[in-house]
Amino acid sequence: MSREFKVLQTIFVLFFILSSSTYNSNGKFIPEGAAVFDASGFIVLTNTSKHSYGQLFYNQSIPIKEYSSFSINFFFAIVPEHNHRGSHGMAFVISPTRGLPGASSDQYLGIFNATNNGENSNNVIAIELDIHKDEEFEDIDDNHVGININGMRSVVSASAGYYDDKDGKFHNLSLISRKLMRLWIVYSQSDKQLNVTLFPAEISIPPRKPLLSWNQDLSPYFMEEMYFSIRASTGSIRALHYLTSVLIAPGVEDPSSLELIALPILPPYPKKSSNKTRTILVVCLTLSMIAALVASWIGSVFYWRHKKVKEVLEEWEIQYGPHRFAFKELFNATKGFKEKQLLGRGGFGQVFKGTLPGSDADIAVKRTSHDSRQGMNEFLAEISTIGRLRHPNLVRLLGYCRHKEDLYLVYDFMPNGSLDKYLYRSNKNETQEGLTWEQRFKIIKDVASALLYLHQEWVQVIIHRDIKPANVLIDHEMNARLGDFGLAKLHDQGFDPQTSRVAGTLGYIAPEFIRTGRATTSTDVYAFGLLMLEVVCGRRLIERREAENEEVLVDWILELWEIGKIFEASEESIRQEQNRAQLELVLKLGVLCSHQAASVRPAMSSVMRILTGDSQLPDNLLEVITAEKLRGQPEISMEVLLDMNSMSALTITNSFISHGR
Numbered sequence: 001m002s003r004e005f006k007v008l009q010t011i012f013v014l015f016f017i018l019s020s021s022t023y024n025s026n027g028k029f030i031p032e033g034a035a036v037f038d039a040s041g042f043i044v045l046t047n048t049s050k051h052s053y054g055q056l057f058y059n060q061s062i063p064i065k066e067y068s069s070f071s072i073n074f075f076f077a078i079v080p081e082h083n084h085r086g087s088h089g090m091a092f093v094i095s096p097t098r099g100l101p102g103a104s105s106d107q108y109l110g111i112f113n114a115t116n117n118g119e120n121s122n123n124v125i126a127i128e129l130d131i132h133k134d135e136e137f138e139d140i141d142d143n144h145v146g147i148n149i150n151g152m153r154s155v156v157s158a159s160a161g162y163y164d165d166k167d168g169k170f171h172n173l174s175l176i177s178r179k180l181m182r183l184w185i186v187y188s189q190s191d192k193q194l195n196v197t198l199f200p201a202e203i204s205i206p207p208r209k210p211l212l213s214w215n216q217d218l219s220p221y222f223m224e225e226m227y228f229s230i231r232a233s234t235g236s237i238r239a240l241h242y243l244t245s246v247l248i249a250p251g252v253e254d255p256s257s258l259e260l261i262a263l264p265i266l267p268p269y270p271k272k273s274s275n276k277t278r279t280i281l282v283v284c285l286t287l288s289m290i291a292a293l294v295a296s297w298i299g300s301v302f303y304w305r306h307k308k309v310k311e312v313l314e315e316w317e318i319q320y321g322p323h324r325f326a327f328k329e330l331f332n333a334t335k336g337f338k339e340k341q342l343l344g345r346g347g348f349g350q351v352f353k354g355t356l357p358g359s360d361a362d363i364a365v366k367r368t369s370h371d372s373r374q375g376m377n378e379f380l381a382e383i384s385t386i387g388r389l390r391h392p393n394l395v396r397l398l399g400y401c402r403h404k405e406d407l408y409l410v411y412d413f414m415p416n417g418s419l420d421k422y423l424y425r426s427n428k429n430e431t432q433e434g435l436t437w438e439q440r441f442k443i444i445k446d447v448a449s450a451l452l453y454l455h456q457e458w459v460q461v462i463i464h465r466d467i468k469p470a471n472v473l474i475d476h477e478m479n480a481r482l483g484d485f486g487l488a489k490l491h492d493q494g495f496d497p498q499t500s501r502v503a504g505t506l507g508y509i510a511p512e513f514i515r516t517g518r519a520t521t522s523t524d525v526y527a528f529g530l531l532m533l534e535v536v537c538g539r540r541l542i543e544r545r546e547a548e549n550e551e552v553l554v555d556w557i558l559e560l561w562e563i564g565k566i567f568e569a570s571e572e573s574i575r576q577e578q579n580r581a582q583l584e585l586v587l588k589l590g591v592l593c594s595h596q597a598a599s600v601r602p603a604m605s606s607v608m609r610i611l612t613g614d615s616q617l618p619d620n621l622l623e624v625i626t627a628e629k630l631r632g633q634p635e636i637s638m639e640v641l642l643d644m645n646s647m648s649a650l651t652i653t654n655s656f657i658s659h660g661r
């Protein structure tokens with residue numbers, strides 16, 4: 001590995017910490033103990049066992065002393081087993097170790113145990129959401145928020161609630177109300193002040209007056225490196241502690257990106273049948289079996305007739321899912337999926353335009369068929385997550401419908417179609433107007449912001465897997481919106497090198513994905529890099545009509561860069577001197593992102609920072625890129641290529657070998 005390369009990597013690590021203003025998810029939040037990620041995108045910190053405890057921790061130490069201030073935001077809800085009795089509660093914890101060394105459940109909240117509780121050597125700061133009144137710790141009540149140092153006794157605490165901005169009135173909140181609430185913790189070293197604000201999730205702007213404001217210099221408790229976690233525990237009374245959208249950021253600002261537009265409804269505490277009821281059940285079942293045998297004979301005829309229209313409804317679908325459309329609704333909306341309504345045929349199916357009866361809202365319905373029930377169920381579970389994503393640069397998923405072997409996904413209709421139509425105009429200057437550089441640059445930033453959200457700002461890392469101009473849609477205000485996420489996964493049946501089926505679009509698939517079959521955020525960055533290049537150059541990745549050295553877009557751009565003429569790669573209509581700096585920047589960034597070596601590609605947070613001008617590309621970038629290039633990549637065998645050609649999703653064939661820089 002060359003020296004320059006090492007330097008470059010360090011730069012990107014720094015970007016990530018200092019820049020993105022989030023050290024969010026990025027795959028580094030890890031559940032431990034009883035904690036699990038559930039199918040709907042929540043983290044559930046405790047389970048239905050008595051005396052359970054769990055935590056979600058950020059698996060990277062944070063050099064907390066380097067920050068003059070930081071803030072933590074998360075949404076949570078507590079669903080107790082019994083309506084009016086809490087369990088023990090949860091806490092945000094700053095500690096010198098990761099994991100749960102010797103922690104106890106019950107009143108210790110999975111943070112301390114009877115021996116180390118209150119020890120000065122702990123160096124632990126906890127902000128607790130306590131739902132049990134422990135006399136031993138002098139708790140004020142069974143519904144309070146407290147700040148704890150090194151032990152379970154709170155230094156300051158207050159009954160749960162918030163101060164209304166309008167009239168300054170205090171409103172009580174019940175922590176065990178099963179409602180989603182948000183906790184905002186902010187610490188400023190210069191003010192030596194820690195503020196804690198609790199408020200209902202439906203209030204999007206945090207109340208100005210915090211619930212707790214503690215004037216204390218916390219730096220004596222900070223070791224060089226600290227770990228952040230959120231912990232919860234139960235005792236003999238059980239409860240589920242839900243958590244979502246955790247955002248840890250330097251600075252005291254309230255992050256505007258943290259907004260849950262669709263408030264999920266939490267499922268009730270799972271019912272567990274007792275032994276007594278079980279006995280009754282067995283008796284009833286035996287009796288009803290006899291009855292059922294008779295009835296089934298009569299009923300079978302009706303049953304089979306009904307099964308055709310019966311739609312399988314899973315538990316989670318009732319609880320959280322995005323809207324589930326009836327097939328009839330979609331059938332009517334698209335006038336029976338008539339050819340006339342067809343908007344296009346993509347890799348994974350056809351898209352129809354429709355209008356929902358009784359509203360003028362236009363929708364786009366994507367029909368995709370799938371024969372594997374297994375993959376389908378998994379994907380449907382994922383839809384409940386996707387359906388809750390809200391970002392101005394993502395195409396909104398309105399709902400879905402499953403009918404026979406087909407899955408229908410319903411999206412907002414995007415009147416201006418997809419980006420590829422603007423880029424590859426067959427007869428330029430005519431039919432459609434070309435995009436100006438300002439429009440193109442905005443589109444690039446829009447897509448980058450959507451990807452940053454999926455990769456780093458949502459509590460789970462979401463990999464798009466199929467970024468290309470055809471999946472970027474343009475809305476009526478010329479904003480770009482990323483569509484079709486997750487679909488590639490549905491069609492990627494787990495990668496088996498023997499039968500190699502890879503879903504995605506050839507040309508946009510990162511080389512390591514071919515070798516490992518594993519999609520990562522870095523494979524998305526690869527495809528995004530190529531997309532940037534296409535937007536600037538206004539042409540496809542492979543263009544047979546061009547001169548031989550210009551056929552493969554990336555190779556050609558790199559060639560021009562080496563002779564100092566990268567500017568000339570941009571499309572003529574936008575190649576103006578006043579755009580030069582931005583054009584060159586995007587071209588270089590595009591080449592960097594689409595680098596063969598995944599380790600060279602920056603994270604989306606860095607990409608975004610470079611695009612907004614908050615960071616610069618390193619001066620020696622070209623050397624690094626070409627040095628890595630010389631290391632070479634293993635060739636892709638023809639067999640894999642042939643197999644891939646049979647996949648409907650692949651739109652460009654035969655491009656890999658020539659593309660292998």
Ligand SMILES: *[C@@H]1O[C@H](CO)[C@@H](O)[C@H](O)[C@H]1NC(C)=O
Pocket residue numbers: 033034035047048049052
């Ligand atoms: C709860 O979590 C604990 C710790 O991981 C585990 O031992 C226990 O089996 C879990 N209980 C249930 C009901 O899943």
Ligand SMILES: *[C@@H]1O[C@H](CO)[C@@H](O)[C@H](O)[C@H]1NC(C)=O
Pocket residue numbers: 030059060
């Ligand atoms: C957490 O971080 C440690 C040290 O950086 C690493 O060894 C470990 O694999 C990480 N764990 C996970 C699950 O990523």
Ligand SMILES: *[C@@H]1O[C@H](CO)[C@@H](O)[C@H](O)[C@H]1NC(C)=O
Pocket residue numbers: 101102103112113114115116
């Ligand atoms: C309490 O936790 C400490 C570590 O913090 C551990 O060394 C000790 O054994 C634990 N004590 C008990 C009784 O679990």
Ligand SMILES: *[C@@H]1O[C@H](CO)[C@@H](O)[C@H](O)[C@H]1NC(C)=O
Pocket residue numbers: 141159172
């Ligand atoms: C809020 O809760 C406190 C403590 O439980 C109680 O004393 C007070 O009356 C409540 N106020 C309102 C307005 O419900």
Ligand SMILES: *[C@@H]1O[C@H](CO)[C@@H](O)[C@H](O)[C@H]1NC(C)=O
Pocket residue numbers: 186187188191193194195208209210213252
């Ligand atoms: C804490 O809250 C008070 C009252 O709103 C505010 O004046 C102060 O700036 C806040 N401190 C921090 C560190 O945010």
